[in-house]
Amino acid sequence: MPEETTSIDYVMEAASGPHFSGLRLDGLLSSPPSSSTSSPAHRFFSPDSSPASSLPNQPFVIGVSGGTASGKTTVCDMIIQQLHDHRVVLVNQDSFYRGLTPEELKRVHEYNFDHPDAFDTEQMLECMGKLISGQSVQVPIYDFKKHQRSSESFRQVNASDVIILEGILVFHDQEVRDLMNMKIFVDADADVRLARRIRRDTVERGRDISSVLEQYAKFVKPAFDDFVLPSKKYADVIIPRGGDNHVAIDLIVQHIRTKLGQHDLCKIYPSVYVIQSTFQIRGMHTLIRDRDISKHDFVFYSDRLIRLVVEHGLGHLPFTEKQVVTPTGSVYTGVDFCKKLCGVSIVRSGESMENALRACCKGIKIGKILIHRDGDNGKQLIYEKLPKDISERHVLLLDPVLATGNSANQAIELLIQKGVPESHIIFLNLISAPEGIHCVCKRFPSLKIVTSEIDVALNEEFRVIPGLGEFGDRYFGTDD
C-alpha cells in the first residue's frame, strides 16, 4: 500500500532523483506475490520456480462434462480428429472408477456409479498433475461388464499439447476444475440420452434393458439432478446436440488452435495479450535489445513498437455501433471509438509511451504516477497527477517493461482506489517478464495486459532477461 500520495508538482521534482521501473525493489520482494486466484497451472508453474524448472510447454487442458450418453466421448473424438496435427490425449474419468469389492459385486444393482464417491478422484488428480507437468502416466483400464479395473494392464498416456479430461463429474470437484483451461458441457435432452444409453449399454456394456432402466431411475437420473446439472454453471461453452453440432466443434477447435499458438502464460491468463509476432516486430526487438544500437535508433524503433502496442491496446476498448454516409451516398456501418479514455504513465519510462498514445488518440488526457523509494528502509512514496474524473474513464496504463510487477501493482492499486474498475484498466508494455505477469494477473485477474514480447525470466537483480536494460535511461539518454 502506498505510504502517501501527493501532486504532480512534487512528481516532477522527484522524477529527477532516483526512479524505479521495477528493478530496484529493496525489501519488497521478501513477501511473495499475493495468490488470490487459483488457475490451472499454479501448482505446476509457480512464479517462484526458475524457468528451467518450470514447464517449457504448458499443455492446454480441456474438461468435457455432461450427462450420461450426452455425446461427451463422441465430441472428444471429433475434437481429437480435427486436431490431428497436434499431440492430443484423452483421459476418461471412467478409468478412475473404484473397483467393486466382492461384497459390492454381489449387490451391484444397489451400487451408485453416478455418485462422486464412485471415483478415485485423488488418483485422477495425481495422474493429471503428472501429465500436465510433462510426464507419461499409466491410466487404469476399466471394464464396464465386470465393474473392475484390469489388474495387470494399464493404458500408457504420454505428455501432450492438449489434454482432454472427459466424464460425467469432471466439473464436480474444484481441484479438478482448477486444472482446466477450458470447460465444455455437452447438452442433450434426457429422453435422447436415455434412448442412447439403453442402446449402448445393451450392445457394448453387456446389460439388459430392464437393468438399464432400473439403474437409470434409481441412480443415474437423481445423480444427474444432484451433481451433474449443478456443475453445468462452471462450463465456458455449452454444446447442444453434441456431436451433431459441427459449428460448435469447429469453433472450439479454432479456439484451441489459437491457444496452442500462444505463449503459455496466455493459456493460463486469458487477460494477457501478446501482439502477433511478425519478422518486422522481431526485427525491431532485435534492434532495441542490441546494446550497441545508437540512441537515435533505440528511440526510433522503440517508438514504432510502442505505437503497435498502443494500437493493439486500443482495440480492447468497448465501442458503439455508428453509421456514416459515404461520398457515394451509401451507408457504412462501423463503430465509434470509446470517448471516456485516458492514459496514465508510470514515471519515468512510461512517459516514453505518451507520444504514441497522443498520436493515436487526439487530445487524450494523460496522468502520471511516480513510485519513489523513500530512503533505504523499503518505504515507498507514490506521487500522482490523475484526471479528476478518472473513475469514469478506461485507463491505458503505460510502462514499457513489466519486470517484477511490484510497481505496476502499486500503480494499479492506486487507480482502483481512485475508483477505476479493474476491468477498465489496460496495461501496455513492450516486454513482460513471466514473474511480472504472474504477479499482476493473480492480483488483478480482470485487468488486461497487452505486450509485444514475453521474456524468459528475471535474474537475481530483478532485471528482465534477455531484456533490454534500463529502458528509461536508454530512451531519454541518461545512461552514459
Ligand SMILES: Nc1ncnc2c1ncn2[C@@H]1O[C@H](COP(=O)(O)OP(=O)(O)O)[C@@H](O)[C@H]1O
Ligand atoms: N449425435 C448423435 N447421434 C446419434 N447417436 C449418438 C450421437 N452422439 C452419440 N451417439 C451415440 O450415443 C451413445 C453415447 O454417446 P457417447 O459419446 O458415448 O456419450 P457419453 O460419452 O456422453 O456417455 C454412443 O453409442 C454413441 O454412438
Ligand SMILES: Nc1ccn([C@@H]2O[C@H](COP(=O)(O)O)[C@@H](O)[C@H]2O)c(=O)n1
Ligand atoms: N460399472 C459401471 C460404471 C459406470 N456405469 C455408468 O456409466 C456412466 C458414465 O459413463 P458415460 O460414458 O455414460 O458418461 C454412469 O452414468 C454410470 O451409471 C455403469 O453403468 N457401470
Ligand SMILES: [Mg+2]
Ligand atoms: Mg463416454
